[in-house]
Amino acid sequence: MDINFNAEQLAFREEVRTFLKNNVSDSIRAKIFNCEPLGKQERVEWQKTLYRQGWGAPAWPVEYGGTGWDAVQRHIFEEECATYGAPEQLSFGLKMVAPVIQKYASQEIKDRFLPRIISGEDWWCQGYSEPGAGSDLASLKTSAVRDGDHYIVNGQKTWTTLAQHADWIFCLVRTDPEVRKQAGISFLLIDMKTPGITVRPIIMLDDGHEVNEVWFENVRVPVSNLVGEENQGWTYAKFLLGHERTNIARVGRSKAALARVKEMARKQPGNNGRPLIEDPRFRDRLAQIELDLMALEITNLKVVSADGKQHTPGPEASILKVKGSEIQQDIAELASLALGNYAPAHIMDTSHEDISSAFPADFYHLTGNSFNVRKTTIYGGSSEVQKSIICRMILGL
Known part of the structure; x- marks a missing residue:
């Protein structure tokens, strides 16, 4: 697979970047980068902003209000949103129940619910x-x-x-x-x-x-x-879980988080007084995670491309779920390692002079998120369940 963007895709990326610059406020970006929870109205307003742009549902079919983007465009959009610090769209409506409604529900239910999901009303x-x-x-x-x-x-x-x-x-x-x-x-x-x-x-x-x-x-x-x-309902539930597991990969968000870890490691001194990024053991761990993330990105593109053709995520979604959730945890652990003794600062008052003068406060979110990502290998079906699916449906064991 060629993962280099062509001229048309690069132009699309610039369009997305311009839109984000003009529509995502500094206050929202600060909350995203510092892992602060967004309020309901902030999340709803972002969905309404995307809807007004015609980008309310990147993965939906055009007949239901989708963008008509291909897999690479959707990938670019997700990655640029993560890099810039835009809110994530709520997956429960857009990426989970909506595909079930589109595929299995009556026309009355489609007409009733889909417009309100994409517009941010529900x-x-x-x-x-x-x-x-x-x-x-x-x-x-x-x-x-x-x-x-x-x-x-x-x-x-x-x-x-x-x-x-x-x-x-x-x-x-x-x-x-x-x-x-x-x-x-x-x-x-x-x-x-x-x-x-x-x-x-x-x-x-x-x-x-x-x-x-x-x-x-x-x-x-x-x-x-x-x-x-x-x-x-079990048939519909399995269909929905395939979409959920694909979404859990969160490649764009993981790439943005890893970039922040690199930035932190360039500023944080290691045991020898030199920047932590120059420590061979730390650098090896960093490189391994980056390689895993690159492989996940390629696999994700293959899966979402296939999904765009057959509209049913296959057992490959379990691979994305397992590896994507593990990478999120690995990045959080690496961030904690980089912060060293300051890693628990996310549960402390970061305005305290001893903390705020010791290390930039905008890095605390990297470890503050470590509690939350512990759940990623459980929700959407635990890793043990996903490995059983992979063995049975892909490897034939």
């Missing part, structure tokens, strides 16, 4: 994991019992990212408990304002509120919110 969250059903997702117990024109939903979802902001949740629910566990699952779209839904925060080690528990107590959901056919 914020979505994912109702998959449960206390007893994470990597073994088919063991989920949240039930949906038919009652006329409605389902009555009862149960609990957990680790629901940013549910505190969500307008809608796409949920896997059990509609037939008598058949084998994969066969009795359905895919429902549920309004988060429906009576009986309770969102309870899960506070993380860094005091962040990113994930939640979502409880359903006799929640009435119209049957018209069912995607596809009843009891066929």
Whole structure:
């Protein structure tokens, strides 16, 4: 694969750079680079800005409002956004539930939901994991019992990212408990304002509120919110997970983070008083991660190119998920190593003179993110599950 950009692609990259320069504020960039959480309105406004530009859904088909970009253009866009410090688009609506709706839902559901996703009017969250059903997702117990024109939903979802902001949740629910566990699952779209839904925060080690528990107590959901056919939700869930695992690769964001580690290592002295970047052992680790990231980038381009032709991510998405999440963790660990004794500074008051004078505060985010990336090898299907998929479906073992 030739990964050198041609003249047309270079011109597109300049167009993206100009757009980012004119539309991403310094305050937003500072928050992104310092790993500070963005508020709901800031995220929504960025989606609306992209929508007004016609770039609201880079990977969607043109008939649903997509850009018509090829895989390389989408890759360039993601990389430039990461390098410049633009917010990430929320994947739950755009990259996860939207492809399911486009492929499996009725025309009424497409017309109702897709325009509001791309315009930023609706914020979505994912109702998959449960206390007893994470990597073994088919063991989920949240039930949906038919009652006329409605389902009555009862149960609990957990680790629901940013549910505190969500307008809608796409949920896997059990509609037939008598058949084998994969066969009795359905895919429902549920309004988060429906009576009986309770969102309870899960506070993380860094005091962040990113994930939640979502409880359903006799929640009435119209049957018209069912995607596809009843009891066929496992098929739709696997399709969605293929898209999620491709997104987890996050090549552009990892390249931007690695560049920041290099910048830090040029300023941080090593044991011999010379810049850490000149330490052979540190440099070897840095080089290995960079080589892994280059290989991941090429693989990612191959997978998203194939996805653009067949619209169904294959088992290769598991490779992206495993390696992409491991690289994110490797970069965070390398950043902590580079900061040495100052690595815990992200949980301290960085305005304190002893800290702020010792090392540039804008590097603290590199280790502040280390807690968060520990989860990347678990969500979207743990690495053990992904390796089983690779062995069975690619290697034939």
